[in-house]
Amino acid sequence: MSEDDVTTTLTTLDALESEGIHIIREAVGTARKPVLLFSGGKDSVVVLHLATKAFWPGRVPFELLHVDTGHNFDEVIEFRDRTVERLGLRLQVAKVQDYIDDGRLRERPDGTRNPLQTVPLLDAIVNHGYDVVFGGARRDEEKARAKERVVSLRDEFGQWDPRNQRPELWNLYNPKHLPGQHVRVFPLSNWTELDVWRYIQREEIDLPGLYFAHERDVFTRDGMWLTPHPSVRVRDTDSPESRSVRYRTVGDASCTGAVESTASTLDEIIAEVAATRITERGATRADDRLSEAAMEDRKKEGYF
Amino acid sequence: MTAPETTDVAASIPDARRTSLLRFATAGSVDDGKSTLVGRLLHDTKSILADAYEAMERVSKERGGEEVDLALLTDGLRAEREQGITIDVAYRYFSTPQRTFILADCPGHVQYTRNTVTGASTADALVVLIDARYGVVEQTKRHLAVAALLRVPHVIVAVNKIDLLDYAQGPFRSITQHVQTHAESLGLTNVVTVPVSALKGDNVALRSDLTPWYDGPTVLEVLETVPSIDQGADDFAAAHRRGIVHPTAEQARATETGWRMPVQWVLRPQDAAISPEHREYRGYAGQVAEGTIRVGDDVVVQPSGRRTTVAGIDTADGPLDQAHTGLSVSIRLADDVDVARGDLLSSAADAVAPERAFHAHVAWLTDRPLRVRDRVLIQHGSARVQAMVTAIDGILDISLPGGTLDSSIATGHELLLNDIGVVRFQLAQPLAVEDYGRHRRTGAFCVIDPQDGNTIGAGTARASAPGIGADAHVTI
Numbered sequence: 001m002s003e004d005d006v007t008t009t010l011t012t013l014d015a016l017e018s019e020g021i022h023i024i025r026e027a028v029g030t031a032r033k034p035v036l037l038f039s040g041g042k043d044s045v046v047v048l049h050l051a052t053k054a055f056w057p058g059r060v061p062f063e064l065l066h067v068d069t070g071h072n073f074d075e076v077i078e079f080r081d082r083t084v085e086r087l088g089l090r091l092q093v094a095k096v097q098d099y100i101d102d103g104r105l106r107e108r109p110d111g112t113r114n115p116l117q118t119v120p121l122l123d124a125i126v127n128h129g130y131d132v133v134f135g136g137a138r139r140d141e142e143k144a145r146a147k148e149r150v151v152s153l154r155d156e157f158g159q160w161d162p163r164n165q166r167p168e169l170w171n172l173y174n175p176k177h178l179p180g181q182h183v184r185v186f187p188l189s190n191w192t193e194l195d196v197w198r199y200i201q202r203e204e205i206d207l208p209g210l211y212f213a214h215e216r217d218v219f220t221r222d223g224m225w226l227t228p229h230p231s232v233r234v235r236d237t238d239s240p241e242s243r244s245v246r247y248r249t250v251g252d253a254s255c256t257g258a259v260e261s262t263a264s265t266l267d268e269i270i271a272e273v274a275a276t277r278i279t280e281r282g283a284t285r286a287d288d289r290l291s292e293a294a295m296e297d298r299k300k301e302g303y304f
Numbered sequence: 305m306t307a308p309e310t311t312d313v314a315a316s317i318p319d320a321r322r323t324s325l326l327r328f329a330t331a332g333s334v335d336d337g338k339s340t341l342v343g344r345l346l347h348d349t350k351s352i353l354a355d356a357y358e359a360m361e362r363v364s365k366e367r368g369g370e371e372v373d374l375a376l377l378t379d380g381l382r383a384e385r386e387q388g389i390t391i392d393v394a395y396r397y398f399s400t401p402q403r404t405f406i407l408a409d410c411p412g413h414v415q416y417t418r419n420t421v422t423g424a425s426t427a428d429a430l431v432v433l434i435d436a437r438y439g440v441v442e443q444t445k446r447h448l449a450v451a452a453l454l455r456v457p458h459v460i461v462a463v464n465k466i467d468l469l470d471y472a473q474g475p476f477r478s479i480t481q482h483v484q485t486h487a488e489s490l491g492l493t494n495v496v497t498v499p500v501s502a503l504k505g506d507n508v509a510l511r512s513d514l515t516p517w518y519d520g521p522t523v524l525e526v527l528e529t530v531p532s533i534d535q536g537a538d539d540f541a542a543a544h545r546r547g548i549v550h551p552t553a554e555q556a557r558a559t560e561t562g563w564r565m566p567v568q569w570v571l572r573p574q575d576a577a578i579s580p581e582h583r584e585y586r587g588y589a590g591q592v593a594e595g596t597i598r599v600g601d602d603v604v605v606q607p608s609g610r611r612t613t614v615a616g617i618d619t620a621d622g623p624l625d626q627a628h629t630g631l632s633v634s635i636r637l638a639d640d641v642d643v644a645r646g647d648l649l650s651s652a653a654d655a656v657a658p659e660r661a662f663h664a665h666v667a668w669l670t671d672r673p674l675r676v677r678d679r680v681l682i683q684h685g686s687a688r689v690q691a692m693v694t695a696i697d698g699i700l701d702i703s704l705p706g707g708t709l710d711s712s713i714a715t716g717h718e719l720l721l722n723d724i725g726v727v728r729f730q731l732a733q734p735l736a737v738e739d740y741g742r743h744r745r746t747g748a749f750c751v752i753d754p755q756d757g758n759t760i761g762a763g764t765a766r767a768s769a770p771g772i773g774a775d776a777h778v779t780i
Contacts, residue, residue: 009628010325010631011321011324015325016320016325017632018591018630018632019591021632022632025569025589029568029569052620053619053621053632054632057579058577140396146395153757167422167669167762169426169759169762170748171426171591172683174683174759176681176752190397192397194318195320198320202321
């Protein structure tokens with residue numbers, strides 16, 4: 001928190017940080033085996049940062065889980081492994097590729113693997129016996145998420161039932177669940193994209209370089225800048241060119257687009273985010289564009 | 305109407321490192337124009353992003369509308385879009401250079417109590433919508449009753465659709481009078497009425513030229529200036545001097561009373577310490593529920609009643625001399641007393657007394673009725689204990705004459721969905737439950753179904769009454 005506080009009022013960032021820490025401690029306090037979904041993306045990085053604060057001066061008392069589509073950017077995987085090592089944590093990786101190799105999942109015609117993450121995720125939750133699953137989702141990301149709870153019950157199929165959610169009252173969270181069920185917990189529920197960036201700036205949190213503007217060979221498809229990657233089929237009609245771009249989310253390379261940007265510092269990114277006219281997911285995730293209800297459908301299926 | 309403009313002036317970017325945070329909720333009946341008001345607030349504070357705005361434009365055109373329907377912004381789920389209604393509390397975020405807002409948008413038809421109670425429980429302010437053509441209706445009284453029960457510090461009544469009454473002053477004045485009389489009998493002393501047209505944008509975020517007879521604040525001005533729950537006495541006084549709000553005696557008193565902190569987790573790292581010097585660290589982690597904790601304060605641990613003093617207040621960023629309401633910290637105690645998750649640390653001055661039985665207003669949130677002798681779980685702070693319903697003293701009926709919360713209790717022996725009743729509980733273990741009127745955090749609790757784990761009730765404890773038991777009757 002800031003040193004120059006003269007009133008008793010918390011600033012927005014201090015209030016959000018304390019709320020996030022409260023949520024994490026509350027969920028861990030009642031959990032048998034918690035886990036954090038960690039992709040190396042900025043939101044999961046911030047949740048991990050809050051967890052280090054929540055349990056200081058002890059280590060974070062839970063494992064990390066990454067559902068690897070096999071289409072990740074190399075530098076994000078390197079960042080992930082470096083972070084895990086630095087904090088002395090244990091990382092479990094559930095690989096979509098394993099499921100494709102042995103036929104449990106099939107590639108989609110469009111090549112995107114984001115929707116394929118659901119089954120490996122749910123299997124990992126069952127196999128490792130996780131009962132509390134932390135994620136970095138925010139309510140401001142997308143319409144369906146605006147109605148998501150901080151602590152969200154999932155059934156045996158990992159499904160979210162938007163019409164049957166538990167009321168969430170005061171700061172009393174209810175992670176109680178039956179055997180076979182689990183809860184997803186979202187400590188950043190009340191953060192906006194701008195809050196996340198301000199916090200990263202204030203706390204000097206390390207991020208993958210993809211978030212900052214850099215020169216990269218890209219080509220345009222469906223109005224997004226995609227980068228040539230083993231997972232992205234470059235068509236004859238695509239003409240890659242070098243542009244200054246950055247990523248606003250760092251998911252599956254096959255469907256995560258870059259945005260043209262020269263924002264190479266946190267100050268510049270904050271100015272860009274504040275002035276931006278396209279919501280984060282609308283700009284950069286092809287799979288959210290499939291239909292207006294795309295996110296809601298995938299949430300019901302058990303995807304984050 | 306045009307899409308929101310971009311801004312590239314760095315200085316105008318709301319800075320969460322400096323702004324304060326206000327949580328507020330909106331409530332209204334069907335067709336009061338609540339979704340439009342929310343859309344209007346977001347639109348006029350330039351919080352609607354271009355792609356979201358374009359999607360609204362597209363859908364409005366598909367439906368044959370001429371103007372962009374701002375209500376579309378808040379229709380989140382597919383079921384709602386198909387039915388054209390809102391079914392669940394949705395959270396929205398926007399900011400101005402002064403403040404960051406978290407808006408709990410509570411739908412007003414079915415599940416009204418459930419939704420309004422949920423939204424109001426975390427709210428610093430409640431915006432209640434009234435259709436200026438119809439004035440105060442039953443739903444309005446219900447919303448005001450919920451605001452009074454949950455002690456929402458500030459209520460803003462937006463008298464909407466004044467454009468349909470040609471911006472006349474008369475109806476607004478009589479509605480204001482009606483609202484104030486009703487609010488006063490409920491014990492709500494801080495209710496502001498604002499004449500608005502959400503559709504046209506009058507007095508929501510921008511002052512209207514069409515209501516020259518109104519010199520009060522816009523809805524946004526009230527929201528930007530009322531103190532939040534986390535704010536202390538100094539801020540109340542400052543706001544009071546600016547003539548914006550009138551802090552109740554209760555709020556003023558709450559800032560003078562002691563502090564409370566439920567213990568969430570015992571920090572005792574041992575081998576998991578991040579460095580050897582912290583191996584033997586022992587601290588009690590929690591979020592300050594109320595008041596200000598200072599190093600050296602005398603402490604009582606509840607329910608054990610053990611006493612000690614605060615030896616230190618720690619955070620990952622370093623030690624503090626004091627910690628205010630809302631801050632997540634770790635408290636070190638001077639003596640090696642037994643403290644576990646579920647305990648409540650409180651200042652020795654104005655300490656909490658744990659109880660084996662208490663009574664409370666309970667809002668019932670599930671289809672299965674609550675009856676005497678039902679077994680439930682009570683979640684209070686970080687504690688969760690078994691409880692039994694020993695009596696149901698009555699049900700809130702806002703149509704009863706008198707208009708006060710106490711005069712509106714009708715006879716009733718079970719609570720149905722959306723009922724609010726007076727319920728007595730017997731506890732398996734003592735809990736430091738306090739009067740919600742004085743302690744919003746430590747007076748609040750959830751009722752949980754011990755079988756499926758669902759949250760089925762929201763409770764606000766009342767000052768303890770004599771003669772607890774199934775046959776006891778107290779004046780309420």
